[in-house]
Amino acid sequence: MTSITTSNGVQLFYKDWGPKSAQPIVFHHGWPLSSDDWDNQMLFFLSKGFRVIAHDRRGHGRSNQVSDGHDMDHYASDVAAMIDYLDLRNAIHVGHSTGGGEAARYVARYGKGRVAKLILIAAVPPLMLKTAANPGGLPIDAFDGLRSQLVANRSQFYHDFPSGPFYGYNRPGSEPSQAVISNWWRQGMMGGAKAHYDGIKAFSETDFTEDLKSITVPALVLHGDDDQIVPIGASAPLSAKLLQAGTLKIYENLPHGLCTTHADVINADVLAFIAG
Numbered sequence: 001m002t003s004i005t006t007s008n009g010v011q012l013f014y015k016d017w018g019p020k021s022a023q024p025i026v027f028h029h030g031w032p033l034s035s036d037d038w039d040n041q042m043l044f045f046l047s048k049g050f051r052v053i054a055h056d057r058r059g060h061g062r063s064n065q066v067s068d069g070h071d072m073d074h075y076a077s078d079v080a081a082m083i084d085y086l087d088l089r090n091a092i093h094v095g096h097s098t099g100g101g102e103a104a105r106y107v108a109r110y111g112k113g114r115v116a117k118l119i120l121i122a123a124v125p126p127l128m129l130k131t132a133a134n135p136g137g138l139p140i141d142a143f144d145g146l147r148s149q150l151v152a153n154r155s156q157f158y159h160d161f162p163s164g165p166f167y168g169y170n171r172p173g174s175e176p177s178q179a180v181i182s183n184w185w186r187q188g189m190m191g192g193a194k195a196h197y198d199g200i201k202a203f204s205e206t207d208f209t210e211d212l213k214s215i216t217v218p219a220l221v222l223h224g225d226d227d228q229i230v231p232i233g234a235s236a237p238l239s240a241k242l243l244q245a246g247t248l249k250i251y252e253n254l255p256h257g258l259c260t261t262h263a264d265v266i267n268a269d270v271l272a273f274i275a276g
Contacts, residue, residue, distance in 0.1 A: 001062060006081045010069065014082055017042060018051035022089040023116070025274075026083070027054040028099030028106075030156070031203055032196040033187040034061030040263040041270075048271060050092075055082055057102070059195020061187065067104045072206045076105040077095055083114060083147075092274055094119040096259055097230060098203040101125055108211035118219040118243075119270055122227055122256050125208035125239045136234035145206045150197055158188040167227035168255030171190035212242035220273045222266065231241070232272030247273070272276035 003013045015035055025045050027038040035054035042052040056063040058078055059070055079102065083091070091114060095103030100123020107115050130137035149157040161185035163169055170178035188196070221243070223236035232250065240248035249269065251258065259266050 001211070004082055004085050004161060006078055007070070010058050010066050010078065011064045012055050012058065012078055012082060012088045014053060014055035015042070016053050016086065017050070018046050019049075020051065022049055022051040024051045024053055024086075024088045025171060026079075026091050026093045026096035026103075027052065027077070028089065028093065028103040029054065029057065029060070030097030031100050031199050032060060032191050033184065034188055034190060036061070036183070037096070037259070040267070041259065042244075044242045044263075044267045044270070053082075053086065055079070055100075056191075056228055057195075059199070060191040061156045062190065065192035065195060067194055070107050070195050071202045072101055072208075075102040075202070079106045080110040081105075083110070089114050090161075092117045092118045092119065094121065094270065095123055097256065098124055098199065101203060101206060101208055103233070104208050104211045104215065105206075105251045107217065108214045111215075111217070114150045115217050117213060117223070117274060119273065120219065120236075121222045121259060121266065122230055123220055123221070123235065124203045124206075124230055124234065125241065126212055126242060127209065128230065130234075134234060134246050137233075138204070138231065138234075143200050146200050150193065150200075154189070154193055154196075155185070156190060167256070167261055168226060168228070168259040170228075171226070171255075180257075183224070208239075209242060212239055212246075218245045218273075219247070219248055222251070222258075222269065223246045223249075223256050224251045224256065227256045229256035238254060250261065 034056045093103045121153045121209040221240040240246040
């Protein structure tokens with residue numbers, strides 16, 4: 001198994017496919033999934049001549065189920081350790097959902113001289129939680145509800161979540177894919193309950209405003225306007241404005257899990273942005 005051990009002793013699993021001389025694309029997965037959630041994108045961009053890298057976040061997938069460090073600062077530091085180990089330069093960073101927050105924090109704090117572009121897809125920045133300064137966010141009750149479901153029956157929760165709002169399968173006329181639902185459940189159950197529980201706070205309460213403001217590389221922000229997990233009103237348009245070189249693209253009626261449900265659309269737009 002390909003892995004590195006960080007300076008604080010966490011073993012991180014990662015995939016690294018393609019020519020070492022090719023431009024690298026680093027993929028950051030969402031909660032509570034793993035690098036496997038990027039299979040489609042990694043195979044697509046590999047076929048286009050890129051080097052593709054994706055890791056399992058600490059406590060997720062095949063990485064160590066450590067009890068602490070499940071916050072954005074540690075997530076970004078872990079990524080930095082992997083990037084430094086692989087000595088990746090001129091890299092494209094692509095983050096979905098929670099992975100978008102991780103990617104933004106990494107680029108802001110560690111990316112100078114190593115990052116070419118940033119792509120945020122259905123991403124949690126700038127802040128998911130409703131506060132006095134962020135009235136469009138979601139109330140804390142929404143995230144407490146996720147925590148309660150995880151504690152009560154994580155396996156059932158990880159079946160219900162992708163069966164409904166994550167992929168928009170609860171919308172009239174949708175055609176749920178049992179294979180997609182099962183793959184989401186499989187990835188979720190590979191990880192640790194403690195990491196996933198703590199991760200809810202990490203993705204919902206972390207404020208990425210200053211991270212976004214400090215990012216100077218070209219950035220693409222993609223979001224579906226029917227995202228039921230990260231509502232668009234308090235996310236993508238605000239992130240695009242905060243980024244110094246941000247471009248926003250909104251997809252009509254697309255769900256949170258659009259990298260899976262509409263992979264061909266997302267892949268084409270990401271490729272065009274990289275090539276542009």
